[in-house]
Amino acid sequence: MSPHLYTDCEQCFGLCCVALPYGKSSDFAFDKASGTPCPNLRSDNRCGIHTQLRQKGFKGCTVYDCFGAGQKLSQVTYAGRDWRDHPESAAEMFDCLPVMRQLHELLSYMNEMLLRPETSSLHDAIRSVYQETERLTDLEPSAILRLDIPSQRAVVNDLLVQGSELVRAHAPSSSHEQGNSKRKKLKGRDFLGANLRGTDLRGASFRGALMIACDLRNADLRHADLIGADLRDADLGGADLTGSIFLTQSQLNAARGNSRTKLPAHLNLPEHWL
Template sequence: MPDDLDPAAGITGDARGRLRADCGRCFALCCVAPAFSASVDFAIDKPAGTACPNLNAGFRCAVHEQLRPRGFRGCAVYDCFGAGQQVCQVTYGGRDWRAAPDSARQMFDVFAVMRTLHELLWYLSEALSRPAAAPLHAELHDARARTMLLTCADADTLLAVDVPALRQAVHLLLLQASDLVRAELPGGAGNRRPRRRPRGADLLGANLAGADLRGAALQGTLLIGADLRGADLRGADLLGADLRDTDLHGANLHGALFVVQAQLDAARGDATTALPPALTRPVHWTRTADPTRPDPRTHPVAGSGPGPGTVPIPSSSPSAARPRRSASSPRSPRSPRSPRSPRRR
């Protein structure tokens, strides 16, 4: 298996290509397989296994260019990590669910498993690209190789995969890799007092503008609507963090750990937001810095902390009830999930 990793840029080349959606080689599995309910992310209710009414005969979305204004933000955010084309072209050899309706249900179930495998491959490949995680590289290589073999298995083998156990095993490796990487940062995790907030903390709507979050452990953190303008997130671990409507204008995410495209697509940012090299700037972000916004670097950081990477305690917390995690928000690999929303070109 080729090791096409670049330590400076994360996963690259063939590895990155295999884990990016190629809608032209997929039969719109994400527009049919998952269920979703009418919400801020979806304009309608759709049962699992039922084609979205916007799906046309050519397996394309008829409203793809207007997904956000039409209320389908979840579709615009969704990423299958290339699982769609793998299922359609490799597992089922080019057969589509319309031509082979007897296989449709199985195909949709396989897609859910494949998406998990591809997501885990993305994280494992990134961990392998980090020189500081070298003590774990042998275990990471082994986990990636075994996961890659599963992606080439037949449908019955895929459906027999113990997804929760696999997620948990990979998650433990990723946590160890994260600790190694963040410990090498200036003022990193190994050189400061323990975190004031545990992994998975609720920072819903928190004022963290200008915060020094270098090397922060933000895995699984709810950052919905949080103000991170101008925040320094270099080396922070954002595995599974919920960034829906998070304000990233002017924030620095260069070198942040385990960020995926769906997280950026769910957030708000601009041309001054520094991104991890393997990811792209979302098309809905503003192209220039917003002159109406005050410079976040002049804002006092909410609360106070002992140093870089310590998540400040917000000065106030929103009174709104904690929202349900939507289908469009990424998760940490601690528990299984099924794909929830489509994005078709």
């Protein structure tokens, strides 16, 4: 995965800690309005409780991933001009973050497809759309705020759907008929609390699926499509996710797992799993 599509808080002005709102819940200890700095944000743009976020009631912060949008805005779009020192541009900078994040998320998915040999027939088309999307990230702030993101997402999604079909078609077939039968019966998008423990889910599509608190322990999810799947509190202990597509660090951070969980090479085991 391209380095610029990974979050680098050292190069960011703590934008997510200011721009984004949140409400008191199991994910956040109190309410915060958009544009208001989190009380835990220090003057050097670092989190004062970074190593204790979950213990202090800020699980939501450990789940967020900007796909590198924060440092792009901080160091490129605004050329290193901190919102603290340039308050006149603060509101605009904060408004740009959600837009830039969506663009970087699309770039991340396309980058993943460009690294997959199964999608080689689509690489030229993907590169063309990738370059256009990347050009959009280099626009001036006012132009970024005028972008039609749903239209751009629709163009990218068409390629991602095609890529998903190619990757999943290469999923190894199961030698266990019972596993195959159970996989074929999977329908819909609602797997809330479902018991899929030990199930053969190779090549399955969970695009946009609700998988909150789903039991996926020791499940075989190789070559599965997990784009947009809600994995909050899903148990991935011992699951095999190698070769799965469109899985993000944010999804993993929201889930549960252990040291036996197998992940794609570009993703890391969350600290709270170990």
